[in-house]
Amino acid sequence: MHRTGELYGQFKTLEQQKDTASLGMWIFLVTEVMFFGGIMLAYTVNRHAYFHAFAMGSNTLDLRLGGFNTAVLIGSSFTMAMAVWSAQSGKKKLLSLFLVLTIFLGFVFLGVKYIEYAQKFNHHLVPGRNFDITYCVNNPSKCEDLKPEELAVEREEIAQAVAADPDLNSHAQLYYSAYFGMTGLHALHMVIGAGLLFWLLRESFAGRFSPQWNTPVDVVGLYWHFVDIVWIYLFPLLYLIDRHK
Amino acid sequence: MSPTSTQTNKPALQMPTKHYLNATYGIRSWLLTTDHKRIALLYLISVTFFFFIGGFFAMMIRLHLLTPAGLLLSADTYNRMFTMHGVAMIFFFLIPSIPAVMGNFLIPLMIGAKDLAFPKINLLSWYVYVVGAAFTLYSMVSGGLDTGWTFYTPLSTVYSNSAVAPAVIGVFIVGFSSILTGLNFLVTIHTMRAPGLTWFRLPLFVWTHYATSVVMILGTPVVAITLALAGMERLFGLGFFNPAMGGDPILFQHLFWFYSHPAVYIMILPAMGVTSELIPTFARKQLFGYHFVAAASMAIAVIGFLIWTHHMFVTGVSTYAALAFSFLTFLVAIPSAVKVFNWVATLYGGSISFDTPMLYAFGFIGLFLIGGLTGLFLGSLGTDIHIHDTYFVVAHFHYIMVGGAVMGYLGGLHFWWPKITGRMYPEWLARISAVILFVGFNLTFFPQFLLGYLGMPRRYHVYPPEFQVYNVMSTAGASILAIGYLLPLLYLTWSAFYGRVAGPNPWPATGLEWQTPSPPPTENFETTPVVTWEPYDFYHRPDLGLDMPVDSSLRPVHGDD
Numbered sequence: 001m002h003r004t005g006e007l008y009g010q011f012k013t014l015e016q017q018k019d020t021a022s023l024g025m026w027i028f029l030v031t032e033v034m035f036f037g038g039i040m041l042a043y044t045v046n047r048h049a050y051f052h053a054f055a056m057g058s059n060t061l062d063l064r065l066g067g068f069n070t071a072v073l074i075g076s077s078f079t080m081a082m083a084v085w086s087a088q089s090g091k092k093k094l095l096s097l098f099l100v101l102t103i104f105l106g107f108v109f110l111g112v113k114y115i116e117y118a119q120k121f122n123h124h125l126v127p128g129r130n131f132d133i134t135y136c137v138n139n140p141s142k143c144e145d146l147k148p149e150e151l152a153v154e155r156e157e158i159a160q161a162v163a164a165d166p167d168l169n170s171h172a173q174l175y176y177s178a179y180f181g182m183t184g185l186h187a188l189h190m191v192i193g194a195g196l197l198f199w200l201l202r203e204s205f206a207g208r209f210s211p212q213w214n215t216p217v218d219v220v221g222l223y224w225h226f227v228d229i230v231w232i233y234l235f236p237l238l239y240l241i242d243r244h245k
Numbered sequence: 246m247s248p249t250s251t252q253t254n255k256p257a258l259q260m261p262t263k264h265y266l267n268a269t270y271g272i273r274s275w276l277l278t279t280d281h282k283r284i285a286l287l288y289l290i291s292v293t294f295f296f297f298i299g300g301f302f303a304m305m306i307r308l309h310l311l312t313p314a315g316l317l318l319s320a321d322t323y324n325r326m327f328t329m330h331g332v333a334m335i336f337f338f339l340i341p342s343i344p345a346v347m348g349n350f351l352i353p354l355m356i357g358a359k360d361l362a363f364p365k366i367n368l369l370s371w372y373v374y375v376v377g378a379a380f381t382l383y384s385m386v387s388g389g390l391d392t393g394w395t396f397y398t399p400l401s402t403v404y405s406n407s408a409v410a411p412a413v414i415g416v417f418i419v420g421f422s423s424i425l426t427g428l429n430f431l432v433t434i435h436t437m438r439a440p441g442l443t444w445f446r447l448p449l450f451v452w453t454h455y456a457t458s459v460v461m462i463l464g465t466p467v468v469a470i471t472l473a474l475a476g477m478e479r480l481f482g483l484g485f486f487n488p489a490m491g492g493d494p495i496l497f498q499h500l501f502w503f504y505s506h507p508a509v510y511i512m513i514l515p516a517m518g519v520t521s522e523l524i525p526t527f528a529r530k531q532l533f534g535y536h537f538v539a540a541a542s543m544a545i546a547v548i549g550f551l552i553w554t555h556h557m558f559v560t561g562v563s564t565y566a567a568l569a570f571s572f573l574t575f576l577v578a579i580p581s582a583v584k585v586f587n588w589v590a591t592l593y594g595g596s597i598s599f600d601t602p603m604l605y606a607f608g609f610i611g612l613f614l615i616g617g618l619t620g621l622f623l624g625s626l627g628t629d630i631h632i633h634d635t636y637f638v639v640a641h642f643h644y645i646m647v648g649g650a651v652m653g654y655l656g657g658l659h660f661w662w663p664k665i666t667g668r669m670y671p672e673w674l675a676r677i678s679a680v681i682l683f684v685g686f687n688l689t690f691f692p693q694f695l696l697g698y699l700g701m702p703r704r705y706h707v708y709p710p711e712f713q714v715y716n717v718m719s720t721a722g723a724s725i726l727a728i729g730y731l732l733p734l735l736y737l738t739w740s741a742f743y744g745r746v747a748g749p750n751p752w753p754a755t756g757l758e759w760q761t762p763s764p765p766p767t768e769n770f771e772t773t774p775v776v777t778w779e780p781y782d783f784y785h786r787p788d789l790g791l792d793m794p795v796d797s798s799l800r801p802v803h804g805d806d
């Protein structure tokens with residue numbers, strides 16, 4: 001990108017340049033919708049076919065961590081919106097502050113995601129040869145991070161479910177394929193977003209943004225909100241399949 | 246300007262002293278350029294490289310099938326040959342060919358802009374292409390790929406012993422190059438048009454690229470995620486498409502064709518755009534039904550997204566779904582036919598000259614017509630069961646992709662070659678090559694319709710002896726076709742350095758790209774042009790030097806005569 005408010009050679013006016021940038025970002029977001037749409041279709045088809053396995057898989061997720069992360073991301077959308085507002089109204093210090101907060105919340109999210117992934121890895125819930133959805137109920141000593149009373153409920157549920165469907169373990173792997181595929185892609189987008197925010201922060205410290213020229217803050221903001229919205233869909237799709245009991 | 250005066254003016258034509266090719270020198274000035282014209286040339290070199298790689302695989306296939314027992318290759322190698330032929334030709338030649346080479350070069354010129362909206366993203370798209378190409382080439386030299394270009398699961402994800410992963414990664418990556426190109430074109434066409442250039446004054450080349458870009462940005466992400474999932478399935482054991490884990494291979498086919506059918510329109514729509522430029526120019530006549538041709542492009546892009554299941558009629562999809570998809574397949578024939586009728590109607594009463602680009606345009610119309618009509622055979626449920634997965638299908642899509650897209654590509658390349666290089670190609674050699682190509686193409690692929698109808702399945706390395714005569718014809722045709730492709734490679738390269746200087750508008754044609762010197766300066770236009778004329782209007786353009794109304798003694802300036 002460019003120095004403050006400078007006009008690229010191919011444009012005639014700053015107005016045209018700004019329109020171009022935001023139209024480009026909106027079109028990019030359309031491609032992102034199609035990109036996530038593909039994996040959501042795969043999720044939907046498999047969930048329809050193996051609802052029970054998906055429900056069991058969903059119940060092994062930690063609702064508290066997922067809920068906390070949802071709150072964190074909504075908070076980061078708020079700080080991002082404030083950053084865009086600060087840039088538009090020329091409050092340079094506030095802009096840097098809100099960018100730092102957004103980055104911080106992004107990293108909180110990724111840290112919690114790391115804790116969740118590590119837990120799933122330890123609980124033998126990664127698709128592949130060692131996948132075993134009954135691992136924790138059969139080896140409670142290896143899963144001390146789970147509460148015994150919750151494990152007892154789960155043991156009963158899983159015993160019933162496996163009795164009803166002997167292929168449940170295999171089909172639960174499809175749930176976890178969706179879980180790691182969707183949240184992994186989402187996390188990758190978060191990492192890219194964090195990189196963009198660091199770049200904005202550097203430009204902001206250098207004082208490059210002004211009420212006349214803040215297009216990068218604007219379009220990165222669009223991207224960040226999109227990534228948040230994806231999570232708003234992923235959270236109920238993955239964590240809340242069968243929590244109504 | 247009469248032919249005589251053109252003759253006397255000839256020595257006056259000189260290359261401009263400063264243009265985009267000599268503005269800066271050195272390898273860095275090319276590899277780090279943001280000039281859309283130079284990026285187009287980078288793409289031209291890359292896609293030509295893959296065209297000849299894909300062509301080599303095709304020659305291996307045709308040589309092997311010369312005898313019923315197979316001449317050259319083992320069964321496994323044969324599988325690798327047809328797979329790598331498809332991957333190289335579709336993902337690395339056909340899809341980027343016209344958009345990334347000619348679209349890149351021409352869209353800013355045609356709309357009177359200095360560059361695309363995002364010049365750096367344009368360069369990025371070429372680097373993404375190169376990285377994807379590197380992965381795919383690695384797959385080709387490290388054991389090859391034998392799944393068919395369609396990567397059907399679970400063969401590709403579980404059973405194949407060939408280098409599937411690098412190829413899938415390569416195709417996944419190259420998809421983003423086409424997303425970036427499509428995004429760039431859409432934004433450019435929306436925001437960068439010159440004053441006076443309203444939507445319905447846009448050349449149809451721009452309209453078809455707009456439609457193509459819509460398909461690129463909506464379809465490509467879907468195949469990207471699909472291949473990403475298939476790749477993760479092969480590498481990490483995800484299970485969406487693996488029936489052993491309860492996954493669904495048919496889901497893969499749906500997702501794959503959701504992109505790969507519209508991808509056919511990524512290949513053919515730009516070629517239709519080229520044809521829509523060539524026909525009015527060499528018939529000296531305004532295009533018949535401009536608005537309908539523009540609307541038909543958009544209709545093809547939209548309906549093209551709703552017909553993917555016609556690739557899957559025999560997979561056990563519901564009969565009702567198949568009926569709907571069959572109906573929609575017939576529906577897409579309507580806008581395609583609208584275009585053909587409009588091109589032909591343009592010719593009526595025109596002052597037609599048979600320059601090389603026009604020969605390619607004629608080739609395009611005829612071959613696209615055959616390819617399109619045989620598509621209807623395949624789109625109807627009953628006949629499809631008889632001829633699916635036979636050489637009939639192979640012949641059908643080669644008539645569209647080679648007879649249509651490649652003819653359009655070569656026609657456009659000849660037409661805009663003087664704009665790209667500032668020099669003319671040797672006209673008679675080019676005409677002869679065009680005829681050789683047309684003959685070779687038909688001899689290669691028409692017998693395959695008969696073979697398929699008689700029941701020879703595709704993708705087999707042996708066949709019953711009674712099919713030999715058609716296979717020999719097809720192989721003979723392929724050899725002629727190869728000559729038809731090598732000739733332009735040689736004479737176009739030669740003419741880029743030694744051809745006669747063309748001047749800004751050698752044909753003459755009406756588009757904005759001809760209002761600037763050939764080759765154009767880096768910033769395209771000295772001053773931003775203002776458009777006051779309707780598209781393809783020869784009558785109100787005294788600047789073209791034509792003495793309209795049409796006088797048959799007025800012929801375009803030819804290459805060498």
